[in-house]
Amino acid sequence: xxxxxxVKACRLRRWIVVAALLLGVAGFSSADVPVTLVGQxxxxxxxxxxxxxRAYIGMGHRVVVVNISNxxxxxxxxxxxxxxxxxxxxxxxxxxxYAANGAAGLQIIDISNAYSPxxxxxxxxxxxxxxxxxxxxxxxYVTDGAAGLQIIDVSDPYSPTRVSGYNTPGxxxxxxxxxxxxYVxxxxxxxxxxxxxxPHSPVFVRGCTTxxxxxxxxxxxxxxYVxxxxxxxxxxDVSDPYSPARVGGHATSDAKDVKxxxxxxYVxxTMNGLLVVAxxxxxSPTRVxxxxxxxxxxxxxxxxxYVxxxxSGLQIVNVSSPSSPVVAGTYDPNGTAMCVxxxxxxxYxxxxxxxxxxxxxxxPYSPTRVxxxxxxxxATAxxxxxxxxYVIDDSGLQIVxxxxxxxxxxxxxxxxxxxNGVAVHTGRAYLTNWYDGSLxxxxxxxPYSPTRxxxxxxxxxxxxxxxxxxxxYVxxASAGLRIVDISDPYAPTLVGxxxxxxxxxxxxxxxxxxYVxxxxxxxxxIDISNPLSPIRIGGYDTGGIAYSVAVHGYxxxxxxxxxxxxIEVSTPSSPVVVGSYETSGQPxxxxxxxxxxxYVxxxYGGLLVLRVGANPAATVTGVTPSTGAxxxxxxxxxxxxxxxLGGATVKLNRVGHxxxxxxxxxxxxxxxxxCSFDLAGRxxxxxxxxxxxxxxxxxxxxxxxxxxxxxxxxxxxVTLTQEIAAGGDMVHVATDVTDNVxxxxxxxxxxxxxxxxxxxxxxxxxxxxxxxxxxxxxxxSDAAGNTANDSSQSYMTAxxxxxxxxxxxxxxxxxFAEAYLFRILGRVNRLGADTFELDDGSGTPIRVSASGHGxxxxxxxxxxxxxxxxxxxxxxxxxSARVTKLN
Numbered sequence: 001x002x003x004x005x006x007v008k009a010c011r012l013r014r015w016i017v018v019a020a021l022l023l024g025v026a027g028f029s030s031a032d033v034p035v036t037l038v039g040q041x042x043x044x045x046x047x048x049x050x051x052x053x054r055a056y057i058g059m060g061h062r063v064v065v066v067n068i069s070n071x072x073x074x075x076x077x078x079x080x081x082x083x084x085x086x087x088x089x090x091x092x093x094x095x096x097x098y099a100a101n102g103a104a105g106l107q108i109i110d111i112s113n114a115y116s117p118x119x120x121x122x123x124x125x126x127x128x129x130x131x132x133x134x135x136x137x138x139x140x141y142v143t144d145g146a147a148g149l150q151i152i153d154v155s156d157p158y159s160p161t162r163v164s165g166y167n168t169p170g171x172x173x174x175x176x177x178x179x180x181x182x183y184v185x186x187x188x189x190x191x192x193x194x195x196x197x198x199p200h201s202p203v204f205v206r207g208c209t210t211x212x213x214x215x216x217x218x219x220x221x222x223x224x225y226v227x228x229x230x231x232x233x234x235x236x237d238v239s240d241p242y243s244p245a246r247v248g249g250h251a252t253s254d255a256k257d258v259k260x261x262x263x264x265x266y267v268x269x270t271m272n273g274l275l276v277v278a279x280x281x282x283x284s285p286t287r288v289x290x291x292x293x294x295x296x297x298x299x300x301x302x303x304x305x306y307v308x309x310x311x312s313g314l315q316i317v318n319v320s321s322p323s324s325p326v327v328a329g330t331y332d333p334n335g336t337a338m339c340v341x342x343x344x345x346x347x348y349x350x351x352x353x354x355x356x357x358x359x360x361x362x363x364p365y366s367p368t369r370v371x372x373x374x375x376x377x378x379a380t381a382x383x384x385x386x387x388x389x390y391v392i393d394d395s396g397l398q399i400v401x402x403x404x405x406x407x408x409x410x411x412x413x414x415x416x417x418x419x420n421g422v423a424v425h426t427g428r429a430y431l432t433n434w435y436d437g438s439l440x441x442x443x444x445x446x447p448y449s450p451t452r453x454x455x456x457x458x459x460x461x462x463x464x465x466x467x468x469x470x471x472x473y474v475x476x477a478s479a480g481l482r483i484v485d486i487s488d489p490y491a492p493t494l495v496g497x498x499x500x501x502x503x504x505x506x507x508x509x510x511x512x513x514x515y516v517x518x519x520x521x522x523x524x525x526i527d528i529s530n531p532l533s534p535i536r537i538g539g540y541d542t543g544g545i546a547y548s549v550a551v552h553g554y555x556x557x558x559x560x561x562x563x564x565x566x567i568e569v570s571t572p573s574s575p576v577v578v579g580s581y582e583t584s585g586q587p588x589x590x591x592x593x594x595x596x597x598x599y600v601x602x603x604y605g606g607l608l609v610l611r612v613g614a615n616p617a618a619t620v621t622g623v624t625p626s627t628g629a630x631x632x633x634x635x636x637x638x639x640x641x642x643x644x645l646g647g648a649t650v651k652l653n654r655v656g657h658x659x660x661x662x663x664x665x666x667x668x669x670x671x672x673x674x675c676s677f678d679l680a681g682r683x684x685x686x687x688x689x690x691x692x693x694x695x696x697x698x699x700x701x702x703x704x705x706x707x708x709x710x711x712x713x714x715x716x717x718v719t720l721t722q723e724i725a726a727g728g729d730m731v732h733v734a735t736d737v738t739d740n741v742x743x744x745x746x747x748x749x750x751x752x753x754x755x756x757x758x759x760x761x762x763x764x765x766x767x768x769x770x771x772x773x774x775x776x777x778x779x780x781s782d783a784a785g786n787t788a789n790d791s792s793q794s795y796m797t798a799x800x801x802x803x804x805x806x807x808x809x810x811x812x813x814x815x816f817a818e819a820y821l822f823r824i825l826g827r828v829n830r831l832g833a834d835t836f837e838l839d840d841g842s843g844t845p846i847r848v849s850a851s852g853h854g855x856x857x858x859x860x861x862x863x864x865x866x867x868x869x870x871x872x873x874x875x876x877x878x879x880s881a882r883v884t885k886l887n
Contacts, residue, residue: 033554033566033579035610038597038694040082041359041367042334042351042606043585047099048308050301051092054114057314058087059334060585060606063097065114066331071304071316074331080117083107086584086605089174089297093135096120096157100133102584106142106150108157123160125150132174134182139163139199141182143172149184151199166202168192170214174227174257178219181205181241185214191226191234193241208244210234216257216268216297223247223282225265227255233267233275235282248283250275261300264288264322268295274307274315276322291317291325304328310604311336311353333369335379337601339548339590343384346370346405347592347599349607350379356391356398357607358405363646363667364597364609365694373400373408385424388447392419397431399447414442414450421475425467428453428489432462432474439465439474441489456492458482464506464517464548471495471531473514475504481516481524483531498534500524506548506590508555513537513572515555517546523557523565525572538573540565545587552593554578554612560587564600566612581610615695616643620704623689629710630679631786636662639673639689641701647694650675652687652705660687677705684709709784713739716759718778718793721879724866726800726821727769730881731776734762735790739782747779768797800864806842808867809874817867822876824848825886828859835875838863850878860886 043060050056055066055074063080085102092098095112105124109117129145138155148168154160170189175182180197186207191214193205208224212231217224222239232252237245250267252275257268263280276289293315297308303320313332319325335354340347345362355375359367377394384390387403388411396416400408418435427445432438437460441453461477470487476497481504483496501521508515514534516524522542527535544562549555555567555575566579585605592599593612600608620641628634639650650662650673660682662675673691686703714737721732733748738759746753746761753761768774777791800821807813808822824846826838836855839845848863855861865878 032568033613034615035564035566035579035581035598035612036615036695037082037084037581037608038611038615039361039363039365039367039609040606041369042337042349042357043086043602044310044334044336044604044606045308045313045332046296046310046604047087047090048297048299048306048314049090049092049097050299050306055299055306055314055316055331056090056092056097056111057308057331058090058099059313060604061086061608063087063090063099063109063111063117064331065111065117066314067114068304068306068316068329070329071318072329074314074316074329076331076333078113078115078117080109081119083119086586088130089132091133091135091140096154098133098135098140098154100130100142102129102131103582105130105144106133106140106152106160108154108160110157121156121158121160123152123162125152125162126165132172134175134177136177139196141175141177141196143175143184145171145173148172148186149175149182149194149202151196151202153199163200164202166194166204173214174216176217176219176224178238181238183217183219183224183238185217185226187213187215190214191217191224191236191244193238193244195241205241206244208236208246210236210246211249212255215255218259220260223279225258225260225279227258227267229255231255232269233258233265233277233285235279235285237282248281248285250277250285250287256295257297259298259300259305264319266298266300266305266319268298268307270294270296274298274305274317274325276319276325278322289319289321289323289325291327293317293327334606336603337585337589337606338379338603339381340592340599340601340607341382341384341389342592342594342599346402347607348382348384348389348402349601350382350391352378352380355379355393356382356389356400356408358402358408359607360405361597361599361609364611365645365647367607367609371404371406371408373398373410381419381421383422383424383429388444390422390424390429390444392422392431397422397429397442397450399444399450401447412444412446412448412450414452416440420462421464423465423467423472430465430467430472430486432465434461434463437462437476439472439484439492441486441492443489453489454486454492456484456494458484458494463504466507466509468509473507473509473528475507475516477503477505480504480518481507481514481526481534483528483534485531496528496530496532496534498526498536500526500536501539505546506558508549508551510551510569513569515549515551515569517549517557519545519547522546522559523549523555523567523575525569525575527572538575540567540575540577542567542577547587548590550591550593550598552595556591556593556598556612558588558591558600560589563588564591564598564610566598579612583608611695615693615697616645617697618643618645618648618691618693618699620689620691620699620701623701623704626704627706627708628677628679629708629784630682630684631710631712632680633676633678635674635676637674639675639691640671641673641691641699642671643693643699644670644673644691645693645695648673649692651690651692652677653690653700654683654685654687657683679707679710681711682707709741709782709786711740712786712788713737713743713780713782715778715780715788715790718776718790720776720793720795722767722795724796724798724818724821725767726864727767727771727797729767730764731767731795732762732764733776733778733793734760735778735780737761737780739780742783743780744783745781748776753778767795771797771799804842805838805840805846806844808846808876809844813867814869817869821864822867823862823864824876825862826860828855828861829857831855831857846876847873848876848878848883850880850883852880853883854880855883855885862886
């Protein structure tokens with residue numbers, strides 16, 4: 001197959017080591033064309049921690065909080081935003097999860113709300129591969145590969161700061177903290193012990209040789225337990241850190257991680273699964289049980305081991321019987337991203353053992369799974385044509401209806417052992433084969449009943465294939481590019497070939513050129529204007545392992561461990577890299593391009609969405625409605641502009657005031673957003689509308705929205721001077737009214753009140769002639785047209801009864817005393833400023849209360865009022881308007 005020269009063999013060895021470590025670096029390397037990670041979905045489980053009845057796992061680029069209250073049915077509670085890199089390790093302390101995030105260093109996630117874990121801070125480490133983390137007190141201890149141990153102050157999670165480090169001689173791959181010491185698994189330099197009693201000045205204490213590469217470490221009591229790769233479990237006595245000594249071990253083939261609980265060590269072994277090793281005698285550890293799975297990382301809580309198993313997700317193993325550990329539950333929504341195709345608003349991911357995943361990418365910044373089809377074997381390739389997905393898995397070709405993306409269903413299949421790649425053109429599927437080196441042509445015009453038409457033996461392994469016109473272009477490994485005439489599908493014929501420098505793996509067409517991903521030789525450009533005589537005219541060594549290529553303006557190459565390379569091919573004979581993004585999923589398997597976005601199947605990292613080129617800034621041109629009252633929520637039905645990206649945020653901004661953030665933001669299209677603002681109590685006037693895309697680029701419409709007064713006046717009191725009146729009487733109304741702007745009018749039953757100063761308003765209204773209770777409704781208005789009303793007060797129109805003084809005091813009047821108005825006559829005596837007596841000659845003078853009555857002693861008068869028998873002495877409550885002088 002692939003012949004290796006010395007340089008290629010060196011590269012391959014380097015790649016194998018990196019893959020074994022599950023480490024990576026990231027970031028674009030060219031200033032010409034920026035390449036940024038904007039969206040991500042899926043990925044495998046490579047890290048786990050347990051705290052407070054929840055498991056925290058690294059699933060690709062995200063932290064997932066899993067409810068494990070029922071170990072048999074774990075469920076996701078919340079998922080973090082996309083972190084820059086695949087997560088290699090997680091530690092939990094208090095309300096925060098600490099993620100070792102490869103080239104992105106340490107990332108800190110607030111997990112106080114399990115349903116919405118939020119990235120709050122990060123700190124780059126001095127190396128390129130932050131791969132493990134432990135937290136003690138206010139410090140995080142991060143192993144950083146070739147840069148050794150890094151110590152980070154996390155007392156402020158929003159602003160973590162590196163305070164020191166110790167560069168171990170090997171490749172620091174794990175760390176455990178016990179007391180004043182950090183125990184570092186240092187790969188080929190074995191176990192290293194570092195005094196961190198002063199985190200600002202760590203001091204090397206001593207090392208201890210283990211029998212294999214030290215990959216994982218934990219400390220329990222006086223012993224350090226080391227997962228030492230092919231040497232298995234190593235036990236080191238660290239009761240004296242200055243004199244550590246290996247005391248025992250248990251051989252396994254690929255020990256990756258270890259945790260200890262009670263008398264047992266639980267070893268995550270990539271090849272052998274979860275091993276339960278009795279360590280009650282540390283000098284003679286003995287395996288007592290095994291659970292078959294891929295072990296990358298392990299955490300222990302109670303009777304369960306929580307194992308990160310890569311492609312199989314989180315496996316929860318019941319270890320209550322150490323000799324018979326058994327899987328109790330699984331959280332595994334994803335697989336290993338192997339291939340991707342994009343059509344319309346959807347990306348179709350061949351996701352290894354998880355089958356076919358259908359993702360809505362209408363918002364590239366937030367890919368969302370809408371459906372899935374579980375293939376019978378591992379899905380490795382996919383092509384889309386019309387309403388069908390053509391998926392390659394271990395059993396051959398699967399044809400899946402995608403007319404309803406939420407419910408994809410298989411409609412047909414074609415069994416082919418060794419099927420490797422697929423292309424679909426004009427009702428035919430073209431299958432490559434790694435086993436027999438063939439190109440098969442399958443009639444899929446009736447997807448429910450595919451039939452084989454023809455076959456062409458290309459004499460070696462075949463990988464990618466693309467079809468144009470009468471020709472199929474096949475990436476044929478060491479045979480380079482093979483061109484097959486398919487004009488007669490029953491007799492396809494090899495008509496042309498071009499030997500590439502290495503092993504042709506993927507192929508794309510653009511114009512008169514074929515672009516071949518040629519593994520270690522990078523990108524090869526071949527002139528196919530004459531299919532019978534293709535000619536290589538240029539190439540570019542990408543430095544990685546080129547597996548796949550897509551062309552859309554630029555050639556985008558999935559370059560294995562080097563991520564994605566963006567290559568300028570406007571001059572096909574001299575291709576030049578103008579941008580790159582080094583992914584960490586190890587490796588970048590395949591790439592598809594749609595518009596300005598590259599969709600990368602990144603194996604452990606899941607599906608990555610990269611924006612190729614500058615991120616657009618939003619512009620805001622209008623808002624509907626453009627005004628809203630400060631009394632509640634206003635819904636914006638059309639925030640118009642350009643360049644809106646999914647995940648954009650919206651706010652109102654005014655100098656000297658707190659921003660008003662929008663809720664329910666929906667990016668309907670690049671030119672329209674809907675949202676809502678809570679304006680209650682906010683300041684009136686013009687506010688600027690600001691839209692910020694996820695790339696942090698904003699657009700502003702100055703004074704685009706006006707907040708108006710929506711607060712009605714406040715009526716704090718209403719009083720009436722008469723509670724009982726005769727029809728036609730004047731009832732005096734007084735009220736107190738305030739407003740945040742200005743009160744412009746106050747009415748009482750339609751009669752305008754006059755302002756008597758400040759917040760006081762009053763007037764007289766005419767009592768209704770109809771007997772009974774009458775409500776007085778006060779309505780206040782402000783300058784913005786807001787109104788408030790008060791109907792709490794009322795008066796009663798009552799009958800007027802003429803009566804003698806003596807009769808008035810008779811007990812017969814008692815039940816009517818406060819329900820009628822009584823009129824009496826008599827001579828005025830015992831005169832006071834506000835009171836007087838009336839004597840009608842009956843010998844029973846009646847005292848009358850009437851402020852401002854204007855009478856003199858000896859006058860004859862008539863008074864009308866309410867007989868208040870509750871007063872002592874009894875009194876006729878009247879007013880100057882109800883008193884008439886008769887002489």
